[in-house]
Amino acid sequence: MRTEDFTFLAEALKQRSGLMLTADKVYLLESRLTPLARKRGLDTLDALIQKLRISRDEALWKDVTEAMTTNESFFFRDTTPFDLFRNHVLPGMLKARAATKRLRIWCAAASTGQEPYSLAIILKENAAKLAGWNVEIVGTDICTQVLEKARAGTYSQFEVQRGLPIQMLIKYFRQDGDVWRINDDIRSMVSYRPFNLLQSFAGMGTFDVIYCRNVLIYFDQPTKRDVLDRMRRVLGNDGALFLGAAETVLGITDAFRPVRGQRGLYVPSDGTSEQLMGL
Amino acid sequence: MKSCLVVDDSKVIRKVARRILEELQFEIGEAVDGKDALDQCIAKMPDVVLLDWNMPVMNGLEFLVALRSQTGVKQPIVVFCTTENDMAHIRQAIEAGADEYIMKPFDREIIEAKFNQVGLL
Ligand SMILES: [Mg+2]
Numbered sequence: 001m002r003t004e005d006f007t008f009l010a011e012a013l014k015q016r017s018g019l020m021l022t023a024d025k026v027y028l029l030e031s032r033l034t035p036l037a038r039k040r041g042l043d044t045l046d047a048l049i050q051k052l053r054i055s056r057d058e059a060l061w062k063d064v065t066e067a068m069t070t071n072e073s074f075f076f077r078d079t080t081p082f083d084l085f086r087n088h089v090l091p092g093m094l095k096a097r098a099a100t101k102r103l104r105i106w107c108a109a110a111s112t113g114q115e116p117y118s119l120a121i122i123l124k125e126n127a128a129k130l131a132g133w134n135v136e137i138v139g140t141d142i143c144t145q146v147l148e149k150a151r152a153g154t155y156s157q158f159e160v161q162r163g164l165p166i167q168m169l170i171k172y173f174r175q176d177g178d179v180w181r182i183n184d185d186i187r188s189m190v191s192y193r194p195f196n197l198l199q200s201f202a203g204m205g206t207f208d209v210i211y212c213r214n215v216l217i218y219f220d221q222p223t224k225r226d227v228l229d230r231m232r233r234v235l236g237n238d239g240a241l242f243l244g245a246a247e248t249v250l251g252i253t254d255a256f257r258p259v260r261g262q263r264g265l266y267v268p269s270d271g272t273s274e275q276l277m278g279l
Numbered sequence: 280m281k282s283c284l285v286v287d288d289s290k291v292i293r294k295v296a297r298r299i300l301e302e303l304q305f306e307i308g309e310a311v312d313g314k315d316a317l318d319q320c321i322a323k324m325p326d327v328v329l330l331d332w333n334m335p336v337m338n339g340l341e342f343l344v345a346l347r348s349q350t351g352v353k354q355p356i357v358v359f360c361t362t363e364n365d366m367a368h369i370r371q372a373i374e375a376g377a378d379e380y381i382m383k384p385f386d387r388e389i390i391e392a393k394f395n396q397v398g399l400l
Contacts, residue, residue, distance in 0.1 A: 079395070157364060157382050161389045165396050166373065166380040175366050 001026050005049045009033075009064075012052070017065050017142055018198045018227075019218045032067045066143040069218070073111040075164040076118045081211065081242045081264050086122050088262075089240045092277035093208055094129055096238055101133040106207045108197060108231075109215040110139030113150030113190070114163070117182055119211075120189040121172055138204070140195035147192045153182035197227050201234050208236050213264070214244035221252065228253045237271040281399065282306045286316040286339065287331040287360070292383075296329055296360070299387045303400065313337030317345055325355050327399055330377070332361035332368070340375055347376040356397050360385060 009029060010021040021029065030045060037048035040060065052060065076082045093103055107116040116139040123135055141147050160169055160180045173180045195204075197215065210231055216224050232255035235241060241256055242264050243249070249256040249266050256266040259279050267273035283305040285296045297307045308325060310316035314337040316328065328346075332339040343357055356378045361368070364382040372380055379393045394400050 074392070158389070161382060161385075162392050163396075166369065170366070170369060170373065 001030060001045070005046075008053065009049065012061070013065060013068055014220070016061065017069055017196060018223045019065075019069055020220045020223075021068075021218075029068070032070075033064065036063055036067050066145050069142050070111070070146055073114040074162040075114045075160070075168075077115065077163055077213075078245055078264070079163075080262075081213070082118055082122060084242075084262055084265050085119065085209070085240075086126075088277040088279055089209055090122070090126060092238070092273070096276055097133075097208065103130075103133060103135045103209075104205065104207045105135075105137045105209045106204070106211070106234075107137065107139045107190075108195075108210060108212040110141045110147065110150055110190075110192060111143075112146045112155075112159075113139060113153060113192070114155075114159070115139075115211055115213070116150070116190040116192075117153070117186060118163075120186045121168060123189065124172070124186060135189070137190045138207075139190050139192045141192075142194065142196045144194045147194055150190075151187075151192050153187040154179040155182070156180075198223070201230050204234055206234050206236060207239065209240050209242075210235055211242045213242060214247070216243065216247050225253045229255050232256060232268060235268060237268055238273045238276050239268065239271070240273055240277070241266040280304060280306045281327065282308065282325040283327045283329060284308045284310055284316060284319060284325040284355075285329045286310040286313065286334070286342070287329075288312055288334040289331070292331070292360075296390070299390050300329070302387070303391065303394065313339060313342030313345075316342050320346060320355070321349070324352055327356040327358065327394070327397075330357055330359050330361075332359065332363050332372075340372065343372070343375045343377060356399060358393055358397065 006026060013019045013021060033048060034045050037045050042048050042051065097103055105119060110116050116137050120137055123130060139150060156179060160173065172183050172186050174183065212231065216227065219227065228249060231241060243266060245264060254269055257269045259265045259267055259274060262279060283300050285293050285307055287293050288311055293309050300307055308319060310319050312334040330339045339359060339361065358379040358381060359372045359377045360381040360383065362383045369380050378397045381389055381393055391400065
């Protein structure tokens with residue numbers, strides 16, 4: 001790929017989605033956009049780039065953005081963020097929200113739904129303690145295509161074997177031909193909507209827990225800070241923020257601080273989350 | 280080093296599983312059917328058994344039932360690994376005492392994820 005083509009795509013993608021593509025990601029552009037070019041009846045990636053340069057085909061740009069921002073996802077990915085939720089965050093919230101009996105969770109890069117459904121399964125397993133509670137899981141993603149799949153709640157044999165214990169497959173899924181379909185009582189616990197993290201969070205309401213994993217890595221420093229600072233403002237003072245294993249707030253913002261020894265878990269710097277969660 | 284007995288009547292599958300599990304630092308033994316596996320387990324119990332279902336002489340489920348009825352031994356973790364991919368088979372395996380269940384085809388990621396879940400990694 002020519003340097004000027006890379007620069008052109010990288011700048012456009014940054015502006016549209018915040019996605020930061022460094023020069024070592026040329027392969028990512030090629031591997032994701034070549035199939036899209038073919039789907040659009042174009043012979044080569046070059047032809048696609050030329051088309052993008054001369055036209056303002058918004059639908060095409062949307063497809064390009066979606067192809068580049070789609071992340072692979074597993075159930076209970078990385079394990080720890082879910083163990084921490086089950087053993088610390090949820091018990092803390094059960095105490096802190098005992099009066100309002102209201103719990104709101106935001107999965108800010110919900111992708112194909114594995115993360116919000118993993119949380120829904122944990123909540124389901126704690127249903128007795130949550131009787132009478134109003135629990136909401138909001139799953140957002142910039143890519144509408146992945147959200148369609150998330151909403152459908154159907155997964156391939158490969159997908160249900162990555163991270164999902166067999167007991168949970170038995171309990172929460174049913175087989176439907178070639179696919180595994182998550183049960184409706186789990187599916188209905190999550191509401192999905194397309195959302196770009198560069199947009200204002202006004203209208204999102206406030207949250208007790210935010211999962212924003214493996215998306216900040218694509219942003220440049222000022223965008224990371226901006227997103228994190230705005231997340232702080234929609235998160236309760238005793239709330240929790242989960243970032244991806246390769247991500248941190250250190251050196252980016254003072255709004256959050258890492259919880260010592262608990263990888264991926266961040267809390268408001270001026271807040272009270274740790275006592276609450278027994279960490 | 281933990282030991283894993285790979286039980287499958289297909290030489291190719293045993294070879295693929297061996298390669299993945301050796302990379303994950305397991306010491307590998309191989310058995311060609313359930314009877315062979317049971318004999319090897321009685322002689323020396325492995326930490327984990329990766330178990331095919333359809334095999335001649337003694338199938339995987341028959342092996343599992345016989346293994347779980349052994350008393351006075353340290354029971355290994357058993358992970359089924361089979362082309363049988365319907366809920367009825369999965370339930371049957373878990374009820375007979377399997378700890379995890381892999382539906383073929385599998386890759387390194389799936390083996391790793393499943394072995395992780397049962398606390399082997
Ligand atoms: Mg066989």
